[in-house]
Amino acid sequence: MRSLVLPEFTISRSEECDRCRACEHQCPFGAHTYDVSKDKMISDSYRCAGCQRCAVFCPKGAIEIRPAPSFYRPNASWSRERIEDIKRQAESGGVLLTGCGSDKPFRIYWDHMLLNASQVTNPSIDPLREPMELRTFLGSKPDRLSLRSDTDTATDPFLMVETPVLFSAMSYGAISYNAFQALAIAASRSGTFFNTGEGGMPSEMKSQFKKHAIVQVASGRFGIDAEYLNCAAAVEIKIGQGAKPGIGGHLPGEKVSQHVAATRMIPEGTDAISPAPHHDIYSIEDLEMLISAIKEVTNYEKPVIVKVAAVHNISAIASGIVRAGADILAIDGVRGGTGAAPKVIRDNVGIPIELAISSVDRRLRDEGIRERCSIIAGGGIRCSADVVKAIALGADAVYIGTAALIAMGCTLCQRCHTGRCSWGICTQDPGLMRRLNVDDASRRLVNLLSAWSHEIKEMLGGMGINAIESLRGNRDQLRGIGLHEWELDVLGIKGAGE
Amino acid sequence: MSVRRQKLYSKEICACSIFGAMSRAGERFTGERVIRAMASMHHRGNGLGGGFAAYGIYPEFREYYAFHLMFTGDARAQREAKRAAEEFLLRNFDVVHDEEIPHSDDVHVRDPPLLWRYFLSPSKHGEDIDLPDDEYVVRKVIHVNSAIDNAYIFSSGKNMGCFKGVGYPEEIGRYFMLDRLYRGYLWTAHGRFPTNSQAWWGGAHPFGLLDTTVVHNGEISSYGTNRWYLEMLGYKCTLHTDTEVLAYAVDLLMRRQDLPMEIVAKILAPPTWETIDRMDVRKRELLTALRRIYAPLLMNGPFAVIVAQSGRMIGLTDRIRLRPLTVATRGDMFYISSEEASVRLISPSLDSVWSPRGGEPVVCEIDGMFEGRLEHEIAGAA
Numbered sequence: 001m002r003s004l005v006l007p008e009f010t011i012s013r014s015e016e017c018d019r020c021r022a023c024e025h026q027c028p029f030g031a032h033t034y035d036v037s038k039d040k041m042i043s044d045s046y047r048c049a050g051c052q053r054c055a056v057f058c059p060k061g062a063i064e065i066r067p068a069p070s071f072y073r074p075n076a077s078w079s080r081e082r083i084e085d086i087k088r089q090a091e092s093g094g095v096l097l098t099g100c101g102s103d104k105p106f107r108i109y110w111d112h113m114l115l116n117a118s119q120v121t122n123p124s125i126d127p128l129r130e131p132m133e134l135r136t137f138l139g140s141k142p143d144r145l146s147l148r149s150d151t152d153t154a155t156d157p158f159l160m161v162e163t164p165v166l167f168s169a170m171s172y173g174a175i176s177y178n179a180f181q182a183l184a185i186a187a188s189r190s191g192t193f194f195n196t197g198e199g200g201m202p203s204e205m206k207s208q209f210k211k212h213a214i215v216q217v218a219s220g221r222f223g224i225d226a227e228y229l230n231c232a233a234a235v236e237i238k239i240g241q242g243a244k245p246g247i248g249g250h251l252p253g254e255k256v257s258q259h260v261a262a263t264r265m266i267p268e269g270t271d272a273i274s275p276a277p278h279h280d281i282y283s284i285e286d287l288e289m290l291i292s293a294i295k296e297v298t299n300y301e302k303p304v305i306v307k308v309a310a311v312h313n314i315s316a317i318a319s320g321i322v323r324a325g326a327d328i329l330a331i332d333g334v335r336g337g338t339g340a341a342p343k344v345i346r347d348n349v350g351i352p353i354e355l356a357i358s359s360v361d362r363r364l365r366d367e368g369i370r371e372r373c374s375i376i377a378g379g380g381i382r383c384s385a386d387v388v389k390a391i392a393l394g395a396d397a398v399y400i401g402t403a404a405l406i407a408m409g410c411t412l413c414q415r416c417h418t419g420r421c422s423w424g425i426c427t428q429d430p431g432l433m434r435r436l437n438v439d440d441a442s443r444r445l446v447n448l449l450s451a452w453s454h455e456i457k458e459m460l461g462g463m464g465i466n467a468i469e470s471l472r473g474n475r476d477q478l479r480g481i482g483l484h485e486w487e488l489d490v491l492g493i494k495g496a497g498e
Numbered sequence: 499m500s501v502r503r504q505k506l507y508s509k510e511i512c513a514c515s516i517f518g519a520m521s522r523a524g525e526r527f528t529g530e531r532v533i534r535a536m537a538s539m540h541h542r543g544n545g546l547g548g549g550f551a552a553y554g555i556y557p558e559f560r561e562y563y564a565f566h567l568m569f570t571g572d573a574r575a576q577r578e579a580k581r582a583a584e585e586f587l588l589r590n591f592d593v594v595h596d597e598e599i600p601h602s603d604d605v606h607v608r609d610p611p612l613l614w615r616y617f618l619s620p621s622k623h624g625e626d627i628d629l630p631d632d633e634y635v636v637r638k639v640i641h642v643n644s645a646i647d648n649a650y651i652f653s654s655g656k657n658m659g660c661f662k663g664v665g666y667p668e669e670i671g672r673y674f675m676l677d678r679l680y681r682g683y684l685w686t687a688h689g690r691f692p693t694n695s696q697a698w699w700g701g702a703h704p705f706g707l708l709d710t711t712v713v714h715n716g717e718i719s720s721y722g723t724n725r726w727y728l729e730m731l732g733y734k735c736t737l738h739t740d741t742e743v744l745a746y747a748v749d750l751l752m753r754r755q756d757l758p759m760e761i762v763a764k765i766l767a768p769p770t771w772e773t774i775d776r777m778d779v780r781k782r783e784l785l786t787a788l789r790r791i792y793a794p795l796l797m798n799g800p801f802a803v804i805v806a807q808s809g810r811m812i813g814l815t816d817r818i819r820l821r822p823l824t825v826a827t828r829g830d831m832f833y834i835s836s837e838e839a840s841v842r843l844i845s846p847s848l849d850s851v852w853s854p855r856g857g858e859p860v861v862c863e864i865d866g867m868f869e870g871r872l873e874h875e876i877a878g879a880a
């Protein structure tokens with residue numbers, strides 16, 4: 001069926017073009033072709049995903065990709081997106097799939113909170129001259145230290161991070177082997193952790209990276225055996241994900257290469273389907289049993305993380321999870337990324353992470369169980385200030401996914417689900433995958449974490465605080481701007497100037 | 499502002515002078531020299547708060563908890579507060595003696611509240627019957643301070659008392675006639691420089707629970723973090739000052755959890771990770787565990803404090819020593835002060851004078867004095 005959707009982008013090529021055909025080679029969607037008879041490059045803007053790969057790699061800088069100026073008659077109710085979604089569905093008859101986190105303009109609360117700084121009554125601290133500590137511990141903490149048995153204090157397993165930023169779950173399969181490796185290397189160099197997602201851990205990486213890996217147990221249970229659970233610093237049970245709460249996963253057979261298949265312990269080329277729920281968890285006591293089983297298998301040496309999507313009654317859910325024995329609670333907000341999700345779910349289900357952190361933290365404090373678990377917040381963390389604000393709202397640390405992909409080259413073109421990622425990140429195509437150099441990508445990730453850490457130190461120093469832990473739940477350091485009363489109440493902060 | 503948000507942190511900010519004097523031999527002396535020392539640091543306060551804690555002043559009632567209460571508001575409010583508080587006290591305690599706290603009308607102070615003291619012992623019933631005395635008293639104090647309007651218990655230990663109010667410390671000292679009526683073996687004092695002008699007698703230091711009192715110079719930037727942790731454990735931070743959280747942290751760690759001061763100091767003002775990572779295994783593990791478990795009690799920001807308890811006085815600064823603290827000895831006398839000059843004023847020659855390192859507690863006890871006893875504690879724990 002001929003598509004009636006207008007192209008989203010226009011490709012323009014300047015006089016500089018000397019027909020080297022680099023763009024043709026770079027575009028994984030076949031938007032550029034060379035017409036031999038006319039000795040001319042031809043562009044098909046209908047195919048363009050706006051990934052900017054060709055523009056960056058054109059040796060002459062001759063290509064420019066711009067949002068297409070063409071339009072449907074403007075209509076407040078029928079936006080271009082609504083019109084095009086309908087046309088696409090009329091053409092395909094299926095669920096619209098997409099990649100990346102929601103691009104909808106839900107209020108970004110990070111941008112409505114301002115940080116404090118010391119003036120006169122309290123000196124600010126210069127992080128270049130004074131110690132400034134970002135190290136923190138994730139896991140369940142006892143109420144007190146018993147001095148008589150201080151040698152046994154190591155009973156509660158924990159994760160120690162040198163900076164409160166961890167890489168969130170991105171599975172080998174969804175992302176390429178190179179991207180997966182780059183994350184692992186960067187995590188180990190930066191004193192933090194990467195998360196295998198539900199795709200298992202390639203066996204050759206197990207020994208080298210186990211100290212910095214969080215392995216995931218998701219509803220598909222791919223690649224899970226005792227060895228897998230034990231080749232990690234922590235085990236994460238994935239209940240849900242911000243981009244698709246309540247929805248399972250589907251890795252299409254084309255992405256299941258031989259190596260992916262071996263790692264996931266499934267036949268090559270078969271679809272890897274994760275059911276929506278865990279079929280052994282239909283209620284909170286079932287979760288408790290799975291947590292105990294994992295602890296038993298890992299000899300009580302590893303903290304167990306339970307990851308959930310931020311949904312409406314997240315605080316009650318969080319309380320249940322803590323009581324079920326989770327050491328760490330990971331919450332993923334509505335803007336969390338994904339390799340593939342139904343668009344309608346991604347854009348309509350869940351709540352923003354900022355509100356979720358605050359209400360979960362408050363609920364756990366009210367119940368007196370806040371220290372029985374740590375909170376890792378994810379889904380929409382874009383910069384170091386977001387990290388600082390998340391911690392001031394009550395998180396212990398954050399997960400970043402999208403930010404890490406962008407550091408490696410991702411341009412948020414939202415085509416991850418096609419498996420044709422032009423940057424070699426979200427693909428299993430050997431040719432495309434080779435585009436991502438592991439060394440280079442890991443260096444970019446390490447740099448990103450180091451840059452953010454420096455910025456976090458500057459912000460802490462400005463507040464007169466020299467340990468990140470003194471910021472946790474310190475809402476005093478935040479003020480809201482442009483927010484309604486109810487939003488300030490949920491966030492538990494005052495308005496600017498109050 | 500919505501009611502819910504009104505209750506959010508509204509921390510007072512202040513800078514101050516602090517002073518402590520103790521006789522290691524347990525000799526009791528009047529507050530006269532302490533008042534003089536404080537007067538010499540007049541400029542560190544602004545007349546909006548001064549106070550003293552004195553230990554060993556009620557030997558005749560040493561078995562009984564000595565409650566100092568203030569009733570604020572207009573005369574009617576004061577009467578009503580006193581009635582409500584007394585009704586509560588009589589229901590929960592045996593009161594053996596009560597009287598107005600003596601004061602001198604010659605000293606002019608602003609809006610003095612009605613000040614009353616009660617000597618009492620717990621009279622437990624119902625589900626409280628099995629509570630230890632101290633815990634029982636703490637709960638009742640927290641109740642009065644958070645639930646009875648205009649009544650505030652500002653001193654609740656045995657054989658000790660706090661005296662505080664709005665004014666310069668030397669005025670407050672003379673108002674309560676500390677130079678004439680009381681003899682204690684340990685005195686701490688505080689002059690306050692709040693940056694807001696709300697003059698409330700209860701807002702002056704010392705703050706305390708039972709016989710632990712704290713005088714504090716500084717601003718705790720981790721207030722929000724410290725506060726939620728303590729509130730989670732049942733404390734109610736009603737006074738909106740960071741000193742209150744210090745007092746509760748000390749109560750939690752020393753009384754409820756029975757940790758020694760040397761460990762407590764490492765919780766409130768821990769060494770940096772850089773230092774910890776270089777320590778030998780045993781010490782490193784202990785300090786790492788402390789920081790892991792008690793991170794929300796780390797007091798961040800500039801502070802110098804003097805914590806006093808029966809028979810002991812402790813000086814501590816924040817871990818990077820952003821507020822001054824000088825320690826001095828002369829014979830049996832032990833001094834801690836914001837300024838050396840104030841010590842020299844009352845004791846011109848001294849045996850030793852030094853500034854303790856950041857995060858290192860200086861502890862003086864009736865039977866001796868030592869610094870940084872952590873080594874000792876580790877050996878003890880082994």
Ligand code: SF4
Binds near residue numbers: 026029047048049054
């Ligand atoms: S999809 Fe990417 S590489 Fe292809 S034309 Fe568009 S911007 Fe260029």
Ligand code: SF4
Binds near residue numbers: 415416423426
């Ligand atoms: S990972 Fe690749 S396909 Fe996905 S949004 Fe980024 S650039 Fe596009």
